[in-house]
Amino acid sequence: MTDSPVDQPLTILIACDTYPPHLNGAAQFGYRLARGMHGRGHNVHVLAPNDVDGGSRSDLEGQWPVHRLRSHGVPTHEYWRICLPWEIKKEITLLFDRVQPDVVHIQCHYMVGDYTLQEARKRGIRVIATNHFMPENLDPFLPFPKWVKRIVAKNSWKDMGKVMGQAAVVTTPTPLAAEAMHRHAFLHEVMPLSNGIDASVYELHPGEEIAPHPGPTVLFVGRLAEEKHVDVLIDAVAKTPAELGVRAEIVGGGEVKPALQAQAQRLGLGDRVVFRGLVSDEELREAYLRADIFCMPGTAELQSLVTLEAMSASKPVLLADAMALPHLVDKGRNGYLFTPGNSDELAGRLTEILELSPEDRQKMGEASRDMVDRHSLDATLATFEKLYRQAEPEAVRP
Known part of the structure; x- marks a missing residue:
């Protein structure tokens, strides 16, 4: 040519x-x-x-x-x-x-x-x-x-x-x-x-109201595959203080879904870990906007579009310190990294963010949204x- x-x-x-x-x-x-x-x-x-x-x-x-x-x-x-x-x-x-x-x-x-x-x-x-x-x-x-x-x-x-x-x-x-x-x-x-990413897709429209979850919720979106390590997130939810009542919402399907569902039941989290399966684009957008935190525990992310989508929806993020994910975290400003596979550390960070005031969590989300502009x-x-x-x-x- x-x-x-x-x-x-x-x-x-x-x-x-x-x-x-x-x-x-x-x-x-x-x-x-x-x-x-x-x-x-x-x-x-x-x-x-x-x-x-x-x-x-x-x-x-x-x-x-x-x-x-x-x-x-x-x-x-x-x-x-x-x-x-x-x-x-x-x-x-x-x-x-x-x-x-x-x-x-x-x-x-x-x-x-x-x-x-x-x-x-x-x-x-x-x-x-x-x-x-x-x-x-x-x-x-x-x-x-x-x-x-x-x-x-x-x-x-x-x-x-x-x-x-x-x-x-x-x-x-x-x-x-x-x-x-x-x-x-x-x-x-x-x-x-x-x-x-077109960040405007994941922002609230003028006059739009989307009710938050009744309790604190951490969201994962992606293929339920081995390298995503969603089991680490489920373990972490089980380790958060009971009085917080932390829930996990998991969007996506994949080959390890049955094992993850069995894990949630085994840990007594049947009513606190919700598997949404595959959802429409509008349902996914709503899931981002309703969540309190987004978590990506995967260790093979070349960029992680779903993390950018969550950041576009002004959410704090907790990401594994692996591959390209560190590029999406300004420590303490829009979220934290955690050691891959370390559910104790992840549970601590979940607790730390969810115990912040709504205003402080909102500031972290706004920092995420600001970081998306360069993408x-x-x-x-x-x-x-x-x-x-x-x-x-x-x-x-x-």
């Missing part, structure tokens, strides 16, 4: 290995990227695995086409789908013939991202690659001993470098993630670029737009 005039709409093909209705950060980013670029006047196409059994298909009823590739479920995950090379390579080639993209933006180095990149390079089309992946994300789905998982992780990093190293530009949400890609995938030029979705979209047009952005935000 040659440099395009700044006022000329582009045809953008966004290739995702996970996309809604999947519930995870990478899927949500792919959707928001498509929506944002469509809103900026570009011709957007999304390529993703089929979310159900059956052949490839194109969904043309939405605001932008979503092309679904033949995929297969995996026994160790409730919704993850994989595509087989011999079933999708020809489909990708035919899609390029129809769509004729000006630029391709891959979201992963696995099958869909890999083969879309290869087809783009054959045709001389510019490719941008964004990584949302950590090898730890795979651990719960691999029924192997740890030494085998270490080999898989090493090979995953190697494959990431091999695939994404062919892109014109590689991005990832945080400087810490960029450093990990440099160290493990040997990618020497990785641009830290926030996934971005503006508009700025992220503008930067990607410049990269699509082969222009260097003026500044890169961590």
